[in-house]
Amino acid sequence: MTEPSRPQELPARLLTDPEMIKACRVRDIANVFRLVKVKAGVYPSMIGKRCGLTPSRVGEVMARRRQLQHMDVIERISDGLRIPGHMLGLARRPWETPQALEVTERKAVQEQGQTPQQPATLPGPDVDSILAMATCTSLSPATLEAFRSSIEDYWRRDDQHGGEALRPAIVGQLRYVVGLLKENRPLPIQNGLYSIAAELARLTGWTYFDARQYNQARAYFTQALQLAKEIDDRQFMANVLACMSLQATYQDKPADALAFVSAAQDQARSAPGTTPRVLAMLAMRGAFAHATLGSKDSTHRALGDAYSHFEQIQAGDADPSWVAYFGESKLIVDTGIAHARLGEAATAEPLITDALRREDRTNQRGRAFHSFWLARTQLDQGKLEQACQTATQALEPASAVASERVSGHLTEFYGELAPYRDEPIALAFEAQLRAHLPLVSGSTRP
Known part of the structure; x- marks a missing residue:
């Protein structure tokens, strides 16, 4: 045969x-x-x-x-x-041979008599499969903690450098964990694996969202929802829906944003043990959705709900790890952004300024993103010089992180400078923008 x-x-x-x-x-x-x-x-x-x-x-x-x-x-x-x-x-496909391209390209250019240097090689996929069968696949709670620790590290590095370079590793780990789900295990271990797979899928979706690859992001967010639904983790389902709501605001689909966050709040309210911090975060996402719709009264009510829930937070609350980022500084800066989305620049500016003073210096994307919003509120008030100085300060952290979302915001700010293009301060910002983000062409895409 x-x-x-x-x-x-x-x-x-x-x-x-x-x-x-x-x-x-x-x-x-x-x-x-x-x-x-x-x-x-x-x-x-x-x-x-x-x-x-x-x-x-x-x-x-x-x-x-x-x-x-x-x-x-x-x-x-x-x-x-x-x-x-x-x-x-x-992840690496079973048929791949890592050194094949290198051999094909280099064989013809080797000098006669020169001994080629052998590249470092990895085991082939057949060896990987054999070793996987021979390896004990019993898992313990300590193994699950190791997975969760790696996820926390992915998020930390995503804040510092962006998710572009991390994504292949995250996707590979997601596929590995999904593969583990095919085996029969004790219920606590199986549920833990579902929880980890859901978080890896959400993280993958987030890296695509931050890269403005929205279709791929939505596919992974949907996978995260399905995985969380398997174990009826309604708090996490609410978290994923909140991510999808935020993405809808970027796609200029405010009605979708409101629908997603309303569903998220319904899931959270129906879940046993939902903490005030989770409810505060969801209320803030609701404020973003209402602000994108231009509904001032509904935005202010949602902001009030966010603060009301936040005031109920206690030290002993059993918060999920994925909501730990939503502290006082995040509450303040998001409040400022919600006001800025409504056009209430004078209210937004001091809030964002205060939050930036508290910002963790290692969170490069956060610093760049929030500086953009501060610059925008200053420009909306006619403070051209301040706005350009603030936007210039955003360029260093923006260039340190691979985030299409952040670079897109700074390009958007440059577009808003059109009436002032000939002003020296605007010309200086443009030069700095091109120096720090050389791929920016000066277009005004949102």
Whole structure:
């Protein structure tokens, strides 16, 4: 019996092409298919055959009449076209041989008589599978704590550097934990694994949201909801819905934002033991949704609810770890941002200024993000020089963290300087903006 033929590898020059790398990173499958056709000679009928798609569906994707977002389809594309998993935000695929590209590219340029230096290698996937079968997979509460500790570390590094470089590791760990769920385990361990998988899915969704890759973010947030629902963790479901509400405000879908946060509050109220800190955070997300809708009275009521819940927090509360970030400084700065969203700049400015003084210096994204909002409130009040100085101070932390959301806000601020473009202080900010964020082109995209 002959073995089934192995799908042909894509040329190394295509896999290292910057356009291909970018298309894979943002999962622009239409462009991926186009590049595979143009630069590798793999036509739509063969793309469909290799990826388990009909030719008509491939044509619709290439014409941008259809999007491919489901993870199982992305995996089939990776496997069928032999696109390394990390390029599409996936774990290393079973067929991958890490040194193959390096050998292909370097063999032809080795000087005669020179002994090639062997690259460090990893075990092949078959070895990984054998070792996995031979390894004891019994888990203990200590193992679960190790998972939770790694998640806390991911969040800390996400605040400091952004999630772009972390995402492959997070996705890999998510897939590993989901794999562990397939085995029968004692109920406390199984429930702990579901909780960890849900948090890893939410974290992955957050990294995509921060990169403004909203479809991918929503897919992972939805997975997090499904995992939390398996163990009826309604507090965590409320947390995920709150994330989806925040994303909807960025997508200019205020009605969706309000619907998500209302559902989040319903989940939290129905959950036993929901803490005041969780309710305060959700009320603040509600304030954001109402402010995006331009509803002043509803925003102020939601802010009042947030403060009312926050005042009920006690030292012994059993807060989930994921809400620990919502302290007094966060309450104050979010209050300022809600007022700023309403156009109440004079009320917002001192609140955001106070919160920035308290900001943890290691939270690079937070410092940049909140400085943007302070600069915006100052500009809304006609304080051009102060606004430009504040925005300039945001550039250093913004350049230290890989966050499309933050760099987009600073570009947005630059767009709002249009009436003052010829002012020396505005020209100085533009020069600093380009120096710190060289990919910024001066566009005014929101």
